[in-house]
Amino acid sequence: MSTFNYTHIDEAYENINSKILKTPLIVSEYFNKLTKSSVYFKLENLQWTGSFKLRGASNKINQLTEKEKKRGVVAYSSGNHAQAVSYASMLNNINAKIIMPDSAPTIKIKNTEKYGAKVILYDSYYESREKIANEIAYKEKRSLIKPFDDLDIIAGQGTAAKEIFDDLQKKNVIPDIFLCCCGGGGLVAGTSTYLKHKYPNIDCYSVEPDDFNDTKISLEKNKIISNDMRLNSICDALLAKQPGDVTFAINKKILKGGLSVSDKEVKDTIIALAEHLKIVVEPGGAVAASALFNKKINIENKKIIVMVSGGNIDPSLFSKIIKKNNATD
């Protein structure tokens, strides 16, 4: 797969479409009016396990041999990939171990365990999750299911764009802009590959938290730059240290550029999406909509696809964010 392209995504879709939800692409008159543009929200927060990650995990696990399946899998993840790997493993009777930071949202840890995986917590300040996972993979002969830097994962995530394309075709819409959240860059790499093939004039952007804008900076400098990992953000799903080698090689060819948003902008977006789109979105899942609402690029009179990537937010945090809105209303 050295020349990764849309055909790998079509193949992935053939493999996984019966194991995932075809998520809706939603138009909101309210947000169209507000932004003076035509917005198409892709609701991957409605995806089973609560995020797009099920697409990549299902595609990767689908590639394993029977022998590999018997030996089990191991993965590391802040939470959404963890749930997806655990769920896809459950469906395939595969023993799964998942390395998660002890700071991960409770809902993500609980759900990962609920689907049957053994969760191993680590201290993200002092330990390396990659090292722990690699050791387990080596010692126990388990297959490592990487969170993003793997072409089968990227192809799986890209299937969200195949569904977007199918839905836009029915409406005879040619989109101008695609805004997509970015942690390690797997989702934006896969989906942008597909969309750019179907719509050569589309401008695709990664969107990250302000202090974790490694893809944005790396795109600007044309080389991989790391984040300062002493910083923090509410967007727990987007705190990768740096772009992946594989994802960055794709993204630097395809993306028009990188955008970033503040935690405050993300919180306001979570409120707006709950109040006007009636959906529950986690911080990392709200950054693309946040870039739109805060007009990080010129969007007027454009047709814009906005990825809403996940909805796994702790009820206590969600309640607090929504309540704050009401207090200041």
Added chain:
Amino acid sequence: MSTFNYTHIDEAYENINSKILKTPLIVSEYFNKLTKSSVYFKLENLQWTGSFKLRGASNKINQLTEKEKKRGVVAYSSGNHAQAVSYASMLNNINAKIIMPDSAPTIKIKNTEKYGAKVILYDSYYESREKIANEIAYKEKRSLIKPFDDLDIIAGQGTAAKEIFDDLQKKNVIPDIFLCCCGGGGLVAGTSTYLKHKYPNIDCYSVEPDDFNDTKISLEKNKIISNDMRLNSICDALLAKQPGDVTFAINKKILKGGLSVSDKEVKDTIIALAEHLKIVVEPGGAVAASALFNKKINIENKKIIVMVSGGNIDPSLFSKIIKKNNATD
């Protein structure tokens, strides 16, 4: 339209389908497993204005003559019909006055005003909204847009079932059960008319709050029975005094029976839908799902359509309900 049937709903859909959102029909692996059934959630909370009411209001306003449109409209509503009439009037440059109870959720009053209607608040304990609206209609020669007891409204609401049918056809699914919220009975009358025509063996049920189960009781006694209006419920959208003459005539022919749920069950359902389906649902919009989750009828191994009718809940109440879950978690 004395012999109201599915053709009126197909006609209504022709009239309004460009003015509404085709809302998604969603499957959740989580809830399928939990209920041991196959559930199809119709997400009318994602409908523009936040509820299905836009369908009926759009269809009714579409029937007005140019002269009637110039004279303006008047409506009474606890909130969702109010927003829908206000929004549809705005699109048609129609002057609208809406009579709303002073106890209506703030979000509903604010949104009704935002779309441009003049809101007139009344005290629901001492005043009759019908009387106020009829007086205004008479004095100002405005067309009265009734909330449910009108065949154009019922046909409009029924279009949600046309979309459900189209989506189920693609999946080759024949549903066994339809659960639908019920206030005055317009939505359940319209949608059940359509579904019963397409699936003669389907069992359609109205679902109401325990203390506002007038349709349930009326079906059992085969005559219209009123609620005790001194009682209250969290389901502000479902507090009609009694079934409509028109809606009940339809519902008593078509429905298998009536179900009801407690406010506590509704709150737990709002939490479950936020946590596992990632959607924001108002109390009245959650009763059908609540009847399912609390197994008010035998649902195992059945294919069940669940109407999620609206999402207009005050952020403060929503936050409180979600937070409570976390506290007891």
